[in-house]
Amino acid sequence: MRTFYKDTLSTCHRCGRDIKGIFWQSLEGIHLETTCPIHGIDLELVETDVAFFRKGYEYEGYSPMRYLILPVTYRCNLSCKYCYAHSNYTHPLPADRSIARLVEIVAAADCPTVNLAGGEPTVRDDLPELLVALKTRTSVKRLCVVTNGQNTIDEHYLNTLHDSGMDFLFLPLYIPGYASTGTVIGKVITSLDNAYRLRIPVWVQAAVECVGQIAPVLEIVDKYHKIIFSITIRSVRPYGRTEPGGMVHVSEIIRHLGLEHSYDLGNHPFNRRVKLLGRTTKVSSWVNDRQKLDPYDATYVMHDDTILPFHKGMLLEDIYFKGQKWDC
Numbered sequence: 001m002r003t004f005y006k007d008t009l010s011t012c013h014r015c016g017r018d019i020k021g022i023f024w025q026s027l028e029g030i031h032l033e034t035t036c037p038i039h040g041i042d043l044e045l046v047e048t049d050v051a052f053f054r055k056g057y058e059y060e061g062y063s064p065m066r067y068l069i070l071p072v073t074y075r076c077n078l079s080c081k082y083c084y085a086h087s088n089y090t091h092p093l094p095a096d097r098s099i100a101r102l103v104e105i106v107a108a109a110d111c112p113t114v115n116l117a118g119g120e121p122t123v124r125d126d127l128p129e130l131l132v133a134l135k136t137r138t139s140v141k142r143l144c145v146v147t148n149g150q151n152t153i154d155e156h157y158l159n160t161l162h163d164s165g166m167d168f169l170f171l172p173l174y175i176p177g178y179a180s181t182g183t184v185i186g187k188v189i190t191s192l193d194n195a196y197r198l199r200i201p202v203w204v205q206a207a208v209e210c211v212g213q214i215a216p217v218l219e220i221v222d223k224y225h226k227i228i229f230s231i232t233i234r235s236v237r238p239y240g241r242t243e244p245g246g247m248v249h250v251s252e253i254i255r256h257l258g259l260e261h262s263y264d265l266g267n268h269p270f271n272r273r274v275k276l277l278g279r280t281t282k283v284s285s286w287v288n289d290r291q292k293l294d295p296y297d298a299t300y301v302m303h304d305d306t307i308l309p310f311h312k313g314m315l316l317e318d319i320y321f322k323g324q325k326w327d328c
């Protein structure tokens with residue numbers, strides 16, 4: 001049996017329409033039910049621990065985030081199975097992503113921290129020039145490059161990014177679909193080695209399908225803890241190109257880590273903050289609750305230059321790129 005918990009404004013993860021959502025409570029946990037006029041009813045189990053979910057959902061003291069996610073290209077040199085961005089290397093950009101235009105966007109957004117994302121930012125030959133332009137022609141304080149670590153195996157190149165104004169790197173330590181002993185993750189580790197030698201701060205992320213994927217990530221964090229200042233463990237959700245091999249919820253990750261009595265609320269209702277190996281760690285999940293996320297999530301610059309809440313924007317980009325008919 002299920003009982004009504006809350007109404008909200010949600011988003012169809014197949015077409016991106018804003019639609020009505022209802023949270024239901026049952027013995028299984030909290031479910032989000034949405035009804036899209038085109039794609040029908042969707043019911044997702046968003047958390048297995050009802051009290052854990054409600055504690056975050058009913059808290060009202062969150063502060064809006066002050067950082068901007070700026071996709072600087074939609075091309076990539078990988079093709080990950082849960083990717084939200086189109087990742088074919090040869091496609092043209094769907095909007096003006098010239099340095100001049102990106103400077104205008106960042107100057108207008110007036111956020112102290114800007115994450116240059118993609119696609120893969122390092123496939124742009126002019127990334128160093130872009131970093132210099134953003135640092136010298138806008139009021140941005142911190143610039144991050146969100147990379148998959150494949151091109152930063154070149155230490156000289158990484159040093160050039162740093163010298164051009166990149167303050168820190170964002171690197172994935174676990175990407176579903178790539179073996180931890182394979183070439184892709186091997187290059188991520190080489191990039192970490194380079195960052196270590198160059199003393200470049202790194203924020204790492206692991207997108208996990210089950211709790212067993214966390215321990216190998218923490219071994220890497222332990223080894224490179226001097227340069228890793230922040231960790232994100234994100235549960236994979238069923239919105240990418242393929243269905244996840246498994247799904248785990250935030251409360252299950254926290255319990256697995258033995259931190260069920262020592263976590264704090266995160267930056268919005270679907271995250272929690274813990275300490276792992278002395279580092280601030282965000283354990284997060286994406287829940288398609290537009291109403292709750294709107295004021296609190298980071299902001300995301302869309303392909304047409306509009307700005308939306310972070311994960312609403314990433315979801316819409318995914319839908320947009322999957323729907324394109326590219327001629328190559």
Ligand code: SF4
Binds near residue numbers: 078083085087148
């Ligand atoms: S998830 Fe990131 S690294 Fe993987 S294909 Fe997409 S843009 Fe590239």
